[in-house]
């Protein structure tokens with residue numbers, strides 16, 4: 210859809226008032242409960258063909274028709290997700306999800322990217338006025354650059370906490386620094402946990418969360434964003450007990466709230482406390498001892514501290530050797546009943562390695578849940594062919610391939626046999642002859658096929674082993690370069706393949722999203738085939754369909770009492 214037309218839709222929708230959205234919500238709730246939550250597209254069709262709506266509510270009818278057209282436009286790449294999300298029908302869908310009697314499970318959330326400016330701002334002010342204030346301000350400027358000139362209001366901090374449209378993964382890890390600076394005591398962690406629980410519960414209908422957090426930030430990387438020097442030291446015990454007390458306080462006030470604390474180990478080989486340990490393995494094993502010690506000392510933690518995760522930059526963490534360095538520590542945890550989750554297949558140097566990382570996580574760590582797993586969802590034939598088009602485009606302009614780029618890594622990974630001269634011409638930007646182009650096409654084709662075979666092999670093994678996969682659409686779209694659009698996210702494909710799925714927001718403040726928005730994105734990207742029932746099951750973790758049907762009827766009944 211041309212920009213002008215988009216604008217018109219906006220103008221039209223801007224004038225919509227609450228009453229109209231309430232009407233849409235009523236129609237949606239009725240049709241969903243009466244049809245046992247079929248797909249969105251089918252629901253819209255039935256709403257549009259309803260004689261009652263046609264006669265009595267032409268305004269709602271018009272909006273449903275308009276939204277259906279937008280959905281089609283979205284699938285033809287003629288409009289984007291933001292336009293859909295801003296439409297009144299999307300707001301009615303959000304209301305429907307908010308009104309669903311069961312609360313949702315955010316299966317994947319990090320502390321540092323999920324605390325809003327209202328939490329960070331007052332605490333940061335206090336630190337900046339302290340003795341280390343100037344040094345800290347300098348450190349913040351090193352990481353954030355010019356952006357950090359103004360730290361003096363909630364809205365200025367809000368801007369710093371959220372990522373710009375064109376920022377990617379490495380920047381994202383740095384963006385988390387501001388929040389790390391204010392988590393300086395056990396009380397700060399307790400306050401953070403309470404703040405987070407309250408925000409999720411009150412605003413996004415989340416009643417269960419899995420929180421990923423780091424026990425120890427001591428590390429030898431030389432990056433400013435990783436050096437937290439706010440002066441105060443907070444022990445791993447303080448972190449765990451602080452978080453536990455904050456969430457527990459909220460839980461006593463809200464019986465339908467629950468939480469899991471998942472200490473997370475960074476994957477980077479140089480990320481460990483060099484002052485205390487000779488290598489990473491020793492640091493990880495010591496943290497595991499600490500976790501087990503805490504459970505003995507504070508048995509009340511047991512129901513909430515029973516899984517771990519691995520996080521950070523997984524580039525360079527894919528071979529057997531990397532996994533073996535943490536194997537013994539994880540086995541020890543498993544013997545005590547812990548579940549192992551791991552962030553893998555999120556970013557990669559080559560797609561083959563992205564798949565290999567998941568393969569090894571299953572074989573060597575015996576993971577229970579895979580977080581992200583995008584390498585198992587990308588279509589290798591599409592991935593390699595679009596890359597091939599890009600590279601040939603550069604070649605036509607006599608441009609080479611930059612060393613270290615994704616395209617460079619993939620070209621170097623292909624099996625060229627006696628045709629290495631073709632590869633070298635591509636790398637150097639020397640135009641290929643027609644015959645050489647054919648050779649490139651064939652090598653690309655066989656690479657894609659082979660990797661597709663490997664990918665399906667690993668995915669099928671994952672399905673057989675009933676390993677859960679946590680899908681993180683916005684995070685994957687914003688932080689990796691592999692997806693062009695929300696439509697390219699493999700959630701629907703996985704759902705159809707029978708993968709056990711969960712939904713997470715990752716760092717919803719940094720990524721400028723939230724749980725309800727993620728549900729809408731999943732619903733709109735597969736409006737034709739994804740059953741609303743299935744989405745509710747995945748998001749709430751409640752698998753008893755008849756029970757959900759009953760809950761939907763209760764929602765309908767409530768409408769009549771309004």
Ligand SMILES: [Zn+2]
Pocket residue numbers: 317319520552580715
């Ligand atoms: Zn994550």
